[in-house]
Amino acid sequence: MKTIIEPFRIKSVEPIYFTSRQQREGLLQKAHYNPFLLNARDVIIDLLTDSGTSAMSSEQWAGIMRGDESYAGSESFFRFEKVIKDLTGMPYVIPTHQGRASEKILFTVIGGEGKCVISNTLFDTTRANVEFSGAEGIDLLCPEGKIPAIPASFKGNMDTAALSRVIEERTPASIAMVMITVTNNSGGGQPVSMANIREVSRICKQHGILMFIDACRFAENCYFIKEREEGYAHTTIANIAKELFSYADGCTMSAKKDAFANIGGFIALKDETITEQCRNLLIITEGFPTYGGLAGRDLEAIAIGLQEIMEEGYLKYRIRSIAYIGEKLDEYGIPYIKPTGGHAVYLDAKAFMDHIPVHEYPGQVLSSALYLEGGIRSVEIGSVMFGKYGTDGSLISPPMELVRLAFPRRVYTQSHIDYVAEVIVEVYKRRKEYGGLKITYESPMLRHFTAQFELI
Numbered sequence: 380m381k382t383i384i385e386p387f388r389i390k391s392v393e394p395i396y397f398t399s400r401q402q403r404e405g406l407l408q409k410a411h412y413n414p415f416l417l418n419a420r421d422v423i424i425d426l427l428t429d430s431g432t433s434a435m436s437s438e439q440w441a442g443i444m445r446g447d448e449s450y451a452g453s454e455s456f457f458r459f460e461k462v463i464k465d466l467t468g469m470p471y472v473i474p475t476h477q478g479r480a481s482e483k484i485l486f487t488v489i490g491g492e493g494k495c496v497i498s499n500t501l502f503d504t505t506r507a508n509v510e511f512s513g514a515e516g517i518d519l520l521c522p523e524g525k526i527p528a529i530p531a532s533f534k535g536n537m538d539t540a541a542l543s544r545v546i547e548e549r550t551p552a553s554i555a556m557v558m559i560t561v562t563n564n565s566g567g568g569q570p571v572s573m574a575n576i577r578e579v580s581r582i583c584k585q586h587g588i589l590m591f592i593d594a595c596r597f598a599e600n601c602y603f604i605k606e607r608e609e610g611y612a613h614t615t616i617a618n619i620a621k622e623l624f625s626y627a628d629g630c631t632m633s634a635k636k637d638a639f640a641n642i643g644g645f646i647a648l649k650d651e652t653i654t655e656q657c658r659n660l661l662i663i664t665e666g667f668p669t670y671g672g673l674a675g676r677d678l679e680a681i682a683i684g685l686q687e688i689m690e691e692g693y694l695k696y697r698i699r700s701i702a703y704i705g706e707k708l709d710e711y712g713i714p715y716i717k718p719t720g721g722h723a724v725y726l727d728a729k730a731f732m733d734h735i736p737v738h739e740y741p742g743q744v745l746s747s748a749l750y751l752e753g754g755i756r757s758v759e760i761g762s763v764m765f766g767k768y769g770t771d772g773s774l775i776s777p778p779m780e781l782v783r784l785a786f787p788r789r790v791y792t793q794s795h796i797d798y799v800a801e802v803i804v805e806v807y808k809r810r811k812e813y814g815g816l817k818i819t820y821e822s823p824m825l826r827h828f829t830a831q832f833e834l835i
C-alpha cells in the first residue's frame with residue numbers, strides 16, 4: 380500500500396508565526412490559562428476547532444465571485460436549496476448564519492418550559508439553546524461511548540433501551556424531540572451507525588416524537604458507516620447520507636463543519652407548519668428566507684462545499700490523518716478516546732494528568748501544557764465546558780475530562796501532524812511538572828469561552 384497523500388495542491392499560503400517557550404509562558408498567563416483568550420497570531424498550530432477554519436477550494440472561491448447578492452430570490456439561494464434538498468431529501472430549507480442560529484430558532488419553536496430534548500450527546504451550543512428555551516437536555520449515550528480506552532465501531536450510538544425507558548417515564552407529549560448528533564462531537568467525534576439511527580427513528584415514530592439530526596459532520600459519519608457497517612461498502616457517500624436523513628423529520632447544520640465554509644448553516648425540514656414557524660422567527664433574527672443570515676456568496680460556497688465533502692478521496696485522507704496521530708500515541712501508551720474520531724483526537728485528560736483531581740481541571744491543565752510546550756491550541760471538553768455546581772457549591776462533573784485537538788479541513792500537512800504528535804509525547808513525558816488550576820472568573824452560560832484561571 381502506498382502513502383495516502385493530501386488530495387489537493389496548495390495555491391495560496393498563510394504564514395505561521397513562531398514563538399519561544401518563554402514567550403508562550405507570558406502569553407498564556409496573559410490569557411488567564413484559557414486558550415480561547417489567546418491571539419491567533421501567537422498560536423503555531425491551531426487545533427481549537429474545525430469550525431469555520433477550513434481551506435476553501437478554487438471552485439468555492441469561484442463561487443464567491445458568482446454569488447448573487449439579490450435581497451430576495453437570489454440564484455445562489457436556489458443552488459443552495461437544491462443541493463440541500465438533494466442531500467437530505469427534505470423539501471424545506473432555511474439558511475442561517477451558523478449552527479447555533481438554527482438551534483435557537485428550532486428550539487424556540489419546538490422547545491420550552493416542561494419539555495425535554497433527548498440526544499446521544501447534545502453539543503454545548505445545542506444544550507445551551509435547549510436550556511435557554513426552558514427545556515431540559517438529556518444525553519443517553521451508549522455505555523461503550525463513555526469508556527475512552529475501549530475501542531468500538533460506533534461509540535456515538537444512542538442507548539435505545541434507555542430511550543424507551545425515558546419516553547415511558549416522561550411521556551411522549553413532554554418530549555420536544557430526539558436529536559442525534561453525527562458524529563458525536565462532545566463524545567470523541569465518534570460515529571453513529573445506520574442501524575442505531577434506524578432504531579431511534581422507529582421508536583420515535585411509534586410514540587409520535589419528532590426525530591432530528593444535528594448534521595454538522597454528516598459526511599465523516601457516512602464515511603465511517605461505509606468503512607465499518609455491514610452492507611455499505613459499495614454504497615456511495617451521497618446514498619448513505621440520503622438514507623441517514625430519510626429517517627429524520629429534520630436537521631440542523633453548521634456549514635462551518637462538513638461544508639468547507641467559513642460561515643453559515645441551515646435547518647432542513649419535512650413539516651410545512653414547523654417550517655412556517657421557523658421562517659417567521661428567521662425574519663426577525665436572521666433575514667429574509669432566501670438568504671437567512673448569509674450573503675449570496677456564502678450560499679454559493681456552502682452549496683459547492685457540501686458536494687466536495689462527499690468525495691471519498693478527501694474523506695479517506697481526512698480520517699487517515701487523524702488515525703495516524705492515534706497510532707503515534709499508542710507507541711507511548713498515551714490515553715485518548717479509542718478509536719480516533721472523524722475530525723479530532725480527544726486526549727483522556729483524567730488519565731493523562733492522573734495526579735490532578737477533577738476539581739482542579741486536568742483538561743484545562745493539559746490544554747495549557749500543549750500550548751506551552753509547542754504552541755498548539757486545543758480545547759477542554761470536560762468540567763470547564765460542562766461542569767455545574769451543586770446546591771452546596773461543589774463541582775458536578777461530566778463523565779469524561781477530555782482535550783480535543785480538532786483539525787481544520789485541508790489546512791495542515793503531514794509534517795504539521797507529525798509535529799503535533801511529537802508535542803503531545805513531550806508533554807506526556809513531563810506531565811508531572813504541571814499542577815492544577817482554579818477558576819477566578821466565569822460567565823453564567825458557556826463559561827469555557829471566557830473563563831479565567833490561575834495556577835494553584
Ligand SMILES: *Cc1c(COP(=O)(O)O)cnc(C)c1O
Nearest residue numbers: 477478479502504564595633635
Ligand atoms: C459546531 C457545532 C454546532 C454549532 O454550530 P455553530 O456554527 O458553531 O454555531 C452544533 N452542533 C455540533 C455537533 C457542532 O459541532
